[in-house]
Amino acid sequence: MAFLGQLGVENDEALFAGAFLKPYGDAYTLRIGHSRIPLMVMTYIGTLKAWLYRPLMSVFGTGLTVLRLPMILAGAASIWLFFRLLHRVAGLRAAVIGCTLLAADATYLLTVTFDWGPVALQHLLIVAGMLLVVRFYQLRKPASLFWGFCLLGLAMWDKALAVWMLSGAGVAALVVFPRRLWAVANRQRIAIAALGFLLGILPLLIYNAENQWATFVGNISRDTSDIPGKARMLMETAKGDGLFGWMFNEQWQTPKPHAPRGVIEQASAEMTSLFRHPRRHLLFYAFVLALLLTPLARGDALRAIFFALIALAVAWIQMATNANTGGSIHHTILLWPLPQMVVAVSFAAASRRLGRAGIPAAAVAAAAMFLSGILVANEYFYVCYSFGGAPVWSDAVFPLSNYLKNVGGATVYCVDWGMFDALRYLNHGRLKLRVGNDPISKKELTPADREAVLRILADPDGIFVAHTKDFENFEGTNQHLKTFAAAQGYRLDMLTVISDRYGRPAFEVYRVLAPEEEHRSLAVAAH
Numbered sequence: 001m002a003f004l005g006q007l008g009v010e011n012d013e014a015l016f017a018g019a020f021l022k023p024y025g026d027a028y029t030l031r032i033g034h035s036r037i038p039l040m041v042m043t044y045i046g047t048l049k050a051w052l053y054r055p056l057m058s059v060f061g062t063g064l065t066v067l068r069l070p071m072i073l074a075g076a077a078s079i080w081l082f083f084r085l086l087h088r089v090a091g092l093r094a095a096v097i098g099c100t101l102l103a104a105d106a107t108y109l110l111t112v113t114f115d116w117g118p119v120a121l122q123h124l125l126i127v128a129g130m131l132l133v134v135r136f137y138q139l140r141k142p143a144s145l146f147w148g149f150c151l152l153g154l155a156m157w158d159k160a161l162a163v164w165m166l167s168g169a170g171v172a173a174l175v176v177f178p179r180r181l182w183a184v185a186n187r188q189r190i191a192i193a194a195l196g197f198l199l200g201i202l203p204l205l206i207y208n209a210e211n212q213w214a215t216f217v218g219n220i221s222r223d224t225s226d227i228p229g230k231a232r233m234l235m236e237t238a239k240g241d242g243l244f245g246w247m248f249n250e251q252w253q254t255p256k257p258h259a260p261r262g263v264i265e266q267a268s269a270e271m272t273s274l275f276r277h278p279r280r281h282l283l284f285y286a287f288v289l290a291l292l293l294t295p296l297a298r299g300d301a302l303r304a305i306f307f308a309l310i311a312l313a314v315a316w317i318q319m320a321t322n323a324n325t326g327g328s329i330h331h332t333i334l335l336w337p338l339p340q341m342v343v344a345v346s347f348a349a350a351s352r353r354l355g356r357a358g359i360p361a362a363a364v365a366a367a368a369m370f371l372s373g374i375l376v377a378n379e380y381f382y383v384c385y386s387f388g389g390a391p392v393w394s395d396a397v398f399p400l401s402n403y404l405k406n407v408g409g410a411t412v413y414c415v416d417w418g419m420f421d422a423l424r425y426l427n428h429g430r431l432k433l434r435v436g437n438d439p440i441s442k443k444e445l446t447p448a449d450r451e452a453v454l455r456i457l458a459d460p461d462g463i464f465v466a467h468t469k470d471f472e473n474f475e476g477t478n479q480h481l482k483t484f485a486a487a488q489g490y491r492l493d494m495l496t497v498i499s500d501r502y503g504r505p506a507f508e509v510y511r512v513l514a515p516e517e518e519h520r521s522l523a524v525a526a527h
Helices: 011-019 048-060 064-090 092-103 106-114 120-139 142-158 162-176 178-184 187-210 227-239 262-274 283-296 299-320 329-335 338-352 355-387 397-404 420-426 447-457 477-487 515-526
Strands: 028-032 035-042 411-414 432-435 462-467 491-499 505-513
Touching: 011 035, 011 048, 011 420, 028 187, 035 187, 048 064, 048 142, 064 092, 064 106, 064 120, 064 299, 064 338, 092 338, 092 355, 106 120, 106 329, 106 355, 120 142, 120 162, 142 162, 142 187, 162 178, 162 299, 162 329, 227 283, 227 299, 227 329, 262 355, 283 299, 283 338, 283 355, 299 329, 299 338, 338 355, 397 420, 397 462, 397 491, 397 505, 411 420, 420 432, 447 477, 462 477, 477 491
Parallel strands: 411 432, 411 462
Antiparallel strands: 028 035, 462 505, 491 505
């Protein structure tokens, strides 16, 4: 909650809202009569989150609390469900250790709070689905089997990358529990599981049936060229320092850092100073130690460790060998909480070998890992309020949004990636937004491209919003548009430059005037 209002809205964090806020951005909408039913936001991202948010946006508007609090709650619920899952498969001691580790994992906490992946619903649905499937195995209740697989199907609709974790869990179950699976499998139960999964994944299937299976054809492309780099990203995710410099600015990037204000920020500054600004927690090292302690586990504990390791390996290999996946934290974090499961079960099993000293030893280990996680989370908080968000997380989007609320019916052209979806969400779909960086972002313009850009420039109601040079995502696009406009006789009319709360100019808002319009504007100003 302390992070909730600290950063601006990253574009992908607000992507889901395009299903119901104008201008609509859904990739696929099912139409029944006069009704539109959005099913997909992108070829591999469904509208489950949008449907969950629709009543919230209608009742409470589109503020930061509405955007982030539900995902914070989803992340908290996932921790509780993970506790329940570990309790069923490995006992109370492992559940407490695993829950403690996950609850203090800074990377997990930040990725579910801001949910630009999106990842929060992935964790919730997969952990809940696995818990229900385990519950079915233990209690033989068909309803748990049905709803467990239904949640796993919903995870696929929410984000088709869930296939990594689901296939990993499936392979692990076949390898580790073949006899147990065979013992409970029959036609009726297989049919129940299949029906539940089909119900959850149905919107994704409808979309793909109408679009030549675009989810799978367009997003699978083998590329093994950067496996070492993706392995380093996985390690950074486990060590907890992967978001420094990407999500939050560093001190040298902020000319006017903020001093701590209020009790919470002051306590944060004193704590991080006392512990010398730690940036890595102990999960990676605990995972290595857990592997070394694995021979001490027996029976179900050993099988649970092997299950998590195989599922983890299968899932990561898929993302690491696919083009454009596995190189970012919002991909690697999808493997969570499998690393915590390995550590928790291994440590719990090893502690039982120590007799009476087992519980104190496990408590000390869990406390050390918990403290290291909290200290890293606190360092993120300190960096966040001191130096602010990186360009794509800039809080300048808020004054920009407020400024654009007063432009009347003007058409707002976004001349770079990183603002369109955020502005649509913050203004509840009331702005007349258009993409303004296509095709001007191309190095060479075709005659059709030139005609498209000229139509944009000729819009008498057009206002252009661009990032300043230091905040650009597609470098040079803004200058390219200005140069092209000048070559056609247009003149720039700068309306305002908007800075973030740290004094960094982040956005330019301007119009382009044709020569005759410029003369008329000057005459009116002189009069």
